[in-house]
Amino acid sequence: xxxxRGRVHKFDSSNIDTDVIIPGQYLKIxxxxxxxxxxxxxxxxxxxxxxxxxxxxxCGNNFGCGSSREHAPIALSRVGIKAILAPSFARIFYRNxxxxxxxxxxxxxxxxxxxxxxxxxxxxYFRENKIVNITRNESYRMVPFPNLVAEIVEAGGLINYRNxxxx
Amino acid sequence: MTITEKILARASGKARIQPGDVGFASIDxxxxxxxxxxxxxxxxxxxxxxxxxxxxxxxPEKVWIAEDHxxxxxxxxxxxxxxxxxxxxxxxxxxKHFKFGLGQYGICHTLSHEEAMVLPGQVYVAGxxxxxxxxALGAFAAGLGHTDIAYVLMYGEIxxxxxxxxxxxxxxxKPAYVMAKDIILKIIGxxxxxxxxxxxxxxxxxxxxxxxxxxxxxxxxxxxEAGAKNGIIEPDSVTESYLxxxxxxxxxxxxxxxxxxxxxxxxxEIDKLEPIVAKPFSPANTSAVRELEQVExxxxxxxxxxxxxxxxxxxxxxxxxxxxxxxxxxxxPAAQSIYLKAVSQGLADVFLKAGAVVGPPTCGACCGAHMxxxxxxxxxxxxTNRNFPGRMGHVKSKTYLASPLVAAASAxxxxxxxxxxx
Numbered sequence: 001x002x003x004x005r006g007r008v009h010k011f012d013s014s015n016i017d018t019d020v021i022i023p024g025q026y027l028k029i030x031x032x033x034x035x036x037x038x039x040x041x042x043x044x045x046x047x048x049x050x051x052x053x054x055x056x057x058x059c060g061n062n063f064g065c066g067s068s069r070e071h072a073p074i075a076l077s078r079v080g081i082k083a084i085l086a087p088s089f090a091r092i093f094y095r096n097x098x099x100x101x102x103x104x105x106x107x108x109x110x111x112x113x114x115x116x117x118x119x120x121x122x123x124x125y126f127r128e129n130k131i132v133n134i135t136r137n138e139s140y141r142m143v144p145f146p147n148l149v150a151e152i153v154e155a156g157g158l159i160n161y162r163n164x165x166x167x
Numbered sequence: 168m169t170i171t172e173k174i175l176a177r178a179s180g181k182a183r184i185q186p187g188d189v190g191f192a193s194i195d196x197x198x199x200x201x202x203x204x205x206x207x208x209x210x211x212x213x214x215x216x217x218x219x220x221x222x223x224x225x226x227p228e229k230v231w232i233a234e235d236h237x238x239x240x241x242x243x244x245x246x247x248x249x250x251x252x253x254x255x256x257x258x259x260x261x262x263k264h265f266k267f268g269l270g271q272y273g274i275c276h277t278l279s280h281e282e283a284m285v286l287p288g289q290v291y292v293a294g295x296x297x298x299x300x301x302x303a304l305g306a307f308a309a310g311l312g313h314t315d316i317a318y319v320l321m322y323g324e325i326x327x328x329x330x331x332x333x334x335x336x337x338x339x340x341k342p343a344y345v346m347a348k349d350i351i352l353k354i355i356g357x358x359x360x361x362x363x364x365x366x367x368x369x370x371x372x373x374x375x376x377x378x379x380x381x382x383x384x385x386x387x388x389x390x391x392e393a394g395a396k397n398g399i400i401e402p403d404s405v406t407e408s409y410l411x412x413x414x415x416x417x418x419x420x421x422x423x424x425x426x427x428x429x430x431x432x433x434x435x436e437i438d439k440l441e442p443i444v445a446k447p448f449s450p451a452n453t454s455a456v457r458e459l460e461q462v463e464x465x466x467x468x469x470x471x472x473x474x475x476x477x478x479x480x481x482x483x484x485x486x487x488x489x490x491x492x493x494x495x496x497x498x499x500p501a502a503q504s505i506y507l508k509a510v511s512q513g514l515a516d517v518f519l520k521a522g523a524v525v526g527p528p529t530c531g532a533c534c535g536a537h538m539x540x541x542x543x544x545x546x547x548x549x550x551t552n553r554n555f556p557g558r559m560g561h562v563k564s565k566t567y568l569a570s571p572l573v574a575a576a577s578a579x580x581x582x583x584x585x586x587x588x589x
Contacts, residue, residue, distance in 0.1 A: 015360050015449065017555040024535035024558070027202045028237050028244045030209050042557045062361040065394060066555060067534070068296040070206050070312035091365050091396055092296055096312035100210075148189050148326060158318050158326075159214060167191070167322075 003125050006056040010118040014060035021072040035071050036078035053080040058116045064093025077102035101157025107143035169332040170401050170423040171367040174307040178290045186331040191324045195289035196229055199316055200275050202236045203294025205248045206313035208255050224259045225323035231263035232256050233275035236530040238267035241537035273502025273528040276300040276472035281502050283414035287402040288421040300388040305402030330396045331430035332367040337374040339438040344586045347382035348570035351389040352443045356453030364394035380409040381478035388473045389552050392450040442585050445568040448556050456585040466547040467578040470499035471533040474550020477505050479571040484514040486575035487521040493581035496523035497539050535560050548577040
């Protein structure tokens with residue numbers, strides 16, 4: 001994987017927490033298709049209808065704070081989100097997204113947040129750690145993945161990365 | 168090295184590590200519950216569907232299971248989850264499975280200390296964000312998601328980045344009617360909900376040294392709300408006597424070095440600290456209780472791993488004794504053992520005679536699951552840990568986070584009330 005392209009769904013708020021990404025009452029559900037129906041329900045109940053496969057979200061800092069529920073990246077990924085760009089992520093959401101191989105949490109610089117608008121088309125170049133905004137003809141820096149994280153992403157998740165091997 | 172760094176160095180087989188190092192650490196204890204467990208089982212099933220047979224897990228003796236979020240079974244789906252967990256623990260020989268209605272059971276983070284499931288110096292991971300709670304015993308305790316827990320079940324280790332440590336030195340004389348909940352809300356109000364993101368929060372100082380284990384657990388529990396990877400308190404005589412009452416297992420405690428480096432040190436002198444609440448919709452949105460006394464409430468919730476330990480219930484009972492609540496009030500002890508003590512010490516009697524409901528241990532409405540979720544615009548004063556939109560029910564319900572003393576005082580007046588005014 002070197003490049004991905006997608007359309008932006010912009011959420012300006014900081015601290016978008018797992019209770020709005022997938023409310024507590026759905027935690028008993030483990031079927032990704034069912035969870036996807038409620039993705040972002042706490043902010044925009046129509047969100048699942050607006051997303052096409054491969055879209056991106058661009059959000060304020062500390063995205064995914066709160067609970068450890070892996071339901072959150074599962075619901076977002078199943079609804080079609082391929083990457084989330086934010087100045088920072090809550091630690092468990094970040095781990096879950098990477099280790100489960102659901103979607104890519106991409107750290108951007110704080111100043112980049114205001115430059116990207118809803119519905120912009122972005123292209124992310126992983127080898128160059130570069131984000132190109134096709135709509136606005138601009139480019140921004142992506143904070144590179146740490147080495148181990150990049151290897152896990154490449155393998156498609158932590159369990160595939162290890163793949164039964166001794167270490 | 169700090170205590171967190173020394174525990175992680177031991178677990179990764181290295182003499183020295185420093186913040187920012189990324190590596191694999193071996194795990195001493197693992198827990199999953201009725202929300203994370205079925206998710207973990209699904210990850211393992213998906214792996215088996217790829218033809219990778221999983222005959223055994225890494226170490227059934229180091230794994231334990233709690234039924235806490237949707238018990239008593241809220242509906243058919245949660246009932247299925249409970250049965251699936253039981254089948255799984257039987258299949259893989261996991262004996263420590265705390266079941267609803269079968270002796271000791273309760274909220275996982277409460278069982279971890281009540282039952283001494285985790286000991287000082289250990290690395291403990293669990294499928295729940297408030298795993299940080301258990302760091303009050305002097306262990307490294309951090310929450311993980313389904314995939315990570317499944318990975319640990321297969322290999323007994325997990326990758327971690329060594330966190331920087333923020334040291335919170337709490338000194339002075341704790342004023343009457345101020346609890347650990349007020350101290351941690353004050354700290355979170357100051358540093359914000361990502362003030363400790365990816366970092367460790369360590370507590371020390373004479374206030375902490377003189378603090379009971381139940382109160383210490385409130386501090387570490389809420390480090391999650393500041394984004395912390397773990398919360399920790401170095402084990403001391405309080406830790407030792409607490410554990411002596413609960414286990415015969417030996418442990419080798421780990422303390423930080425004298426020259427440990429902290430990325431930041433915060434001093435809190437608490438002689439003048441007042442009761443504090445966190446207003447909707449963030450644990451960092453704090454105010455002194457007396458600034459909010461005009462706020463009328465519909466409901467008081469005394470429950471959860473944060474606010475329904477024995478001392479929390481004793482504090483609430485002290486306020487409610489011989490009086491009547493003015494608004495709907497629900498008391499859910501955090502574990503069966505605590506419930507029993509609440510009965511034998513007469514606390515349950517105080518609550519019931521005051522007009523409150525005393526219910527079974529469960530995560531219940533703290534996470535908006537069941538057992539008293541909130542309606543649109545309903546206002547609740549709660550001893551729980553989180554008040555994001557929709558956390559306890561309707562997305563437009565409002566939760567004020569408070570100590571058990573403030574919650575009980577508010578129940579008597581039907582308004583947010585400073586316990587010093589009762």
